[in-house]
Amino acid sequence: MNASQLQNRYRIFVIGISVAFFVLLCRFFYLQIYQRARYFQESERNRIQKIVLQPTRGIMYDRNGVVLVDNRPSYSVYAIPFETKKADSVFELTATILSMDVGEVKDKIRRYRRSQFAPVKLKRQIDFTTLSEIEENRLSLPGIIYDIEPRRAYSSGVRAPHLFGYLGEITDNELEVAKDSGYRLGDIIGKKGLEKVYEDVLQGLRGFRYVEVDAFGREVRTLKDKPEMLPLPGKNLHLSIDAELQKFLEARMDTLQGGAVVVDCRNGEVLALVSKPDYEPEIFTKPITQDVWNGLINDPRKPLYDRMVQSLYPPGSTFKLVVASAALESGLITKEWSSYCNGFLTFGRRTFECWKTVGHKDVDLTQAIAQSCNVYFYKLGPKLGIDTWSEYAKKFRFGERTGIDLINENAGLVPTQKYLDETYGAGKWSQGLMLNLAVGQGDLLVTPLQLVSLAMIMANKGVYHQIHLVRYIEDPIDGAQQQLRVDSTMIQGISDTTFNIVRNGMYEVVQGVHGTAKICRFRDIHVAGKTGTAQNPHGDPHAWFIGFAPYEKPEIAFCVLVENGGSGSGNAAPIARGIIDHYFHKSKRKLAYEF
Amino acid sequence: MNFRSVKPSQGDYFMILIVCLLIAVGLTAIFSASYHVESATLKSNFTKQIVWFVISFVLMIVAIVLPLRLINSVTYWLYALSIVALIMTLFSSRIADVHRWIVIGPIQIQPAEFVKIGVLLTLAKYLSEERRDLSNLRDIGFAFGIILIPFALVVKQPDLGTALVFVSLILPMLFWAGLPFYLFFSMIAPFLSLISAFNYYSFLVAMILIAGVLLFMKRGPRYFLFNMLMNIGVGLITPLLWGKLHTYQQHRILTFLGLKIDPHGASYQVIQSIVAIGSGGFFGKGFLNGTQTQLRFLPAQHTDFIFSVIGEEAGFIGVLFILALFYIILLRGIFIAFVCHNRFGSLLSIGIVTIIGFHVLVTISMTVGIMPVTGIPLPFISYGGSSLMANMILIGLLINASIRRYKY
Known part of the structure; x- marks a missing residue:
């Protein structure tokens, strides 16, 4: 290689290195000067994280300020x-x-x-x-x-799982509906009961904060120059539930299947609402295992079901109150109209039995209610006819939801002419059906909640107050109370006279010599009620007892149901006795109420 | 560049100043990269590197003082020693799943760093011998053999990045030693064919270009035909071999070459590095203020990606400064090779320029995503004792060649 060749190769090296460095420099110029803004933003996105601050969920109190559901x-x-x-x-x-x-x-x-x-x-x-x-x-x-x-x-000892409901991780479907409200995957949302109904109130408002994080997601510091918003805690629910009464009832009915509702008939507030069997509310506070869940789902006694709100039953003799009112109001009978009962009634080719096989002998309306004579009402059935019967059933709010602040309420079923025609075929059903409907059997289906509503209407001589669980919503920050509107309506087309007659019958049920619920007699309180023993295809009849007290100036209305419990007077009325005893003699609620 | 700064009576001592400047910048960057992490191992990086610097400085002085003739005479022994060290590495215990270190007491040595020097010296000595004829394919083949053995051993570790350093040596040194252009072209043309083979049109254009250059060489029909057939052959076989690879293997190669983005895997490092550098802007975010660095979004930030730390915290100004320092070292190195009258020293110098240049270009290009991530250190700046010592020895040898450019 001669000198000029070497010179050439020297130049090639210098040019090669220079070109390489120039290309690199261009790349740095492009990234650091031309594209700086974009990468600066990206580095900010890396390090700045928006932290969502979850608010604390609202607390539920009973009517006396006892904490029922807490965090x-x-x-x-x-x-x-x-x-x-x-x-x-x-x-x-x-x-x-x-x-x-x-x-x-x-x-x-x-x-x-x-x-x-x-x-x-x-x-x-x-x-x-x-x-x-x-x-x-x-x-x-x-x-x-x-x-x-x-x-x-749940520290108060009140179980009421159907009432409170439970929380759970939001599902894809729920997220689809609720994403505009700021929910994200992994968030907790009310699934059942009050937790679901009052989700918007209880959840509060999410806050946020910007923090600097390192590559491992660790918070390094809070960024002060970025806006921060503290979460607003969820609002508290003050329920109308009386924890003591609720606990008493839960314990009283623990081994039974059925339930009870107690309502303040002066304003529609639910004092106790028990459905049995139930489950520990605690089990849903942690992620539920498949085994426990399957156990609940497959339990033949259906503990997940809120029987008071969701389940349908034939009302049995409790419905005689409606039929009696209808018969009086439509002018079919008067108070004095009486009938002889020999223990059964033959209608067409069929025999309809009274519960008392030896018969009630001569009974007027008051005694027919007091002794729950079937024959008396069998006779009224066909006379009333399906149209009048269903008209009055609906007047007393059967076949529609009470609108209580719980989910999945059932509306029940009040058969009409149209319904019977569709079910059995026009003209193919006999007037014999009317005999059954007159004693609260047949196609008629009600919820216990509807029966307590009936008891309230009787107590108030026609005034119905919307049945509800939440008395007011309290803002935990300033203590402001937001009262919820309670709609009150007057049942139209039933006169005071009619109410007085039927109520008197209810009074005799407890106070009368032959009354079916003498067990509810107290020295100081006059109770009025109606027993029911509803035949059903699932075994022993369901035991009902509905009523109100005191008779003179009613404060509470109640409904007790014992599934397959036998007779209303034998099995439901004693529980009602306990309710009344507890409410008037043990509960401290009067203090709180007047205070 | 002032060529006259290298006076006949003295060596290029100015180089020491530049290297020390680079090391100072490196220490600053290591400090920043290791700052405020509670872990003791990272905290000690800075002080450890100072210790390495002192040792390396001594090694550099030794490399300056030793007569080139003496070095030349023991070169083949050094080569043998290098090979032995690499074999020992393969039998050493694994650290981080690779056989890359030899552990002696508390010290971990990365022999591959020093093997670079041994291979470089050997190649320089071999090519500088009087009897070499670089138009003789046997001599060329032997030169390839010198790098192939350490290449294979380092690939086994596995450390493809370092292994490629050996490959990078061969062409520049052959070229500097006087390899004829036509042979040089025969060697690089197949790579062009390989890359262009994935598309009919690009392959056609490449073949026309190659044919043109081959004709321009005027080496006769045998040369032309042989090269054309070889390039066409490469072009035909490549797609076939590619098709035989598994999809994941293809993905790996594409990701390695930066042709495919995998934001969660290999490309994550590069993306974070580009964000760090880009966000630095003209003046940088300031010492210890780089969020990508301080919050550890930047991977391997005191070693492979140390340049991203500088890019983020010192900005374009800092980048320009470092690139300028490296550019000066490389140009002075080429100049020393040019003026060095003894062939061994000259070839040695061009080899040193190649090694340092390869490291600098590859590691810096990798931080801005124009080269695959190979995991080799940035000379004088990245944390690591073996690398710093080896590079200081190289600089020492370069100064040595500049001092003894008239003698041997």
Whole structure:
């Protein structure tokens, strides 16, 4: 190689290096000067995270200020995707500790991830053992963190699971509906009962805060120059429930199937609402296991069902109050109209029996109610006819929802001419059906709530107050109380005279010599009521007792149901006695009310 | 560049100043990258690197003082030692799942860093021998053999990035040693064919270009035919081989070449690095104020991606400064190779320029996403004792060549 060749190759090297450096410099110029704004934003997005501050959920109180549903801290486990993906063993260990599937863990992270660094909720409300296991394996679990998340607590001893309902993680469908309200995947939402009905009130308003985070999702500091909004706590619900009465009733009916409702008939406030069998409200405060869930679902006694609101029953003799009112009001009979009962009535080719096989002999209307004579009402049935019968059933609000602030209320069924024609075929059903309908049997189906409503209407001589559970909503910050509107209506077309006659019959049920519910007699309180023994295809008749007290100036209306409990007078009325005794003699509610 | 700064009587001592400047910047960046992390290992990086610097400085002095002739005479022994060290590495215990270090007591040595020097010296010595004829394919083949053995051993570790350093040496050194243009072109043309082979039109254009250059060389029909057939062959086989690869293998290669973005996996580092550099702007975010660095969004920030720290905290100004310093070192190195009258020293110098240049270009390009992530250190700046020592020795040898450019 000669000198000029060397010179050439020297130049080639210099040019090569220079070109390479120039290209690099251009690239840096492009990134740092031309594109600076874009990358600066991206670096800000990396480090600044909007932290959603969850508000504390509203508390539920009973009418005397006893805390029924409260919050208590618990721990939830989260994963930071960027950290956890570094080793597969993290997923396995996490899954083992949280007793989940590895696939389930990965699936959650994939579905719920918002960014590499934003924590994804893996499991809610772990117990203390799990928490300490995570803490022990700290080093083998990069990216697995836990945080405090409140859970519901029921400390008063009141169970009432159907009433309170429960919370759960929002589902895809719920999110679809509620996303405009700011819900996100992984959020907690009311699923049943008051938690669901008053979700908007209880949940409060989410706040947010901007923090600087490092690559591991750890908070480094709060950014002060960014706006911050504190969460507003959810509002508190002050229920009309009397915790003592509720507890008493829950205990009293613990082994039974059925339930009871007690309503303040002066304003429609529910004092107690018990449905049995029920379940521990606590089981839904932590993620429910498949076993427990299947157990609840497949339990033949259906503990998840709120029998007072959702289930339908034939009302049996309690419905005679409606039929009596209809007969009086339509001028079919007078108070003095009497009938002879020899224990059965033959209608066409069929024999309809009275519950008292030897018969009631001569009974007038008052005694027919007091002794619950079927024959008397059998005779009224065909005379009333289906149209008048269903008209009055509807006047007394059967066949429609009471509108209580709970979900899944059933409207029941009041058969009409049209309905019977459709079911049995026009002209193919006999007037014999009317005999059954007149004693609250047949196609008629009601909810216990509708029967307590009937009791209230009787107590108030026609005034119906919307039955409700929440007395007022309280703002925890300024204590402001928001009263809820209670609609009151007057049942039209039933005269005071009619009410007086029927009410007198109800009085005789308890106070009369032959009354079916003499067990409810008190020295100081006059109780009025009506028993019912509803035949049904599922076994022994359902035992009913509805009524109100005191007769002279009613304060409470009640309805007791014991499924397959036999006779109303034998099995439902004693429970009602307990209610009245508790309310008038033991409960401190008067103090609170007057205060 | 003032070529006259290298006076006949003295060596290029100015180089020491530049290197020390770079190391100072490096220490600052390491400090920033290790700052406020509670973990003790990271905190000690800065002080450790100072210790490495002191040792390296001594090694550099030694490399300056030792006569080139002496170095030349033991070169083949050094080569043998290098190979032995690499084999030992393969039998050492794994650290982070690779056999990259030899552990002696508390010290971990990365032999591959020093093997670079051994291979470089060997290649320089081999090519500088009087009897070499670089139009002789046997001699060229032997030169390839010198780098192939360490290449294979380092690939086994596995450390593809470092292994590619050896490959990068061969063409510039052959070229500087006087490899004829036509042979040089024969060597690089197949790569062009390989890359263009994925598309009919690009392949056609490449073939026309290659044919044009081959004809321009005027080496006769045998040369032309042989090269054309080889390039067409490469072009035909490539798609077939590609098709035989599994999809995941294809993805890996594409991701490595930066042709495919995988935001959660390999590309994550590059994305964060680009964000760090881009967000630095003209003046940078300031020392210890880089959010990407301080909040650890930047991966391997005291080693592979240290330049991103500088890009973020010192901005375009800082980048310009560092690039300028490296540019000065490389140009002075080429100049030393040019003026060095003894062939060994000259080839040694061009090799040093190649090694440092390759490291600088690859590591910096990688931080801005125009080269694949290979995981080799940025000379003088990245944290790491072996790398710093090796690079200081190289600078020492470069100064040595500049001092002894008239003698041997």
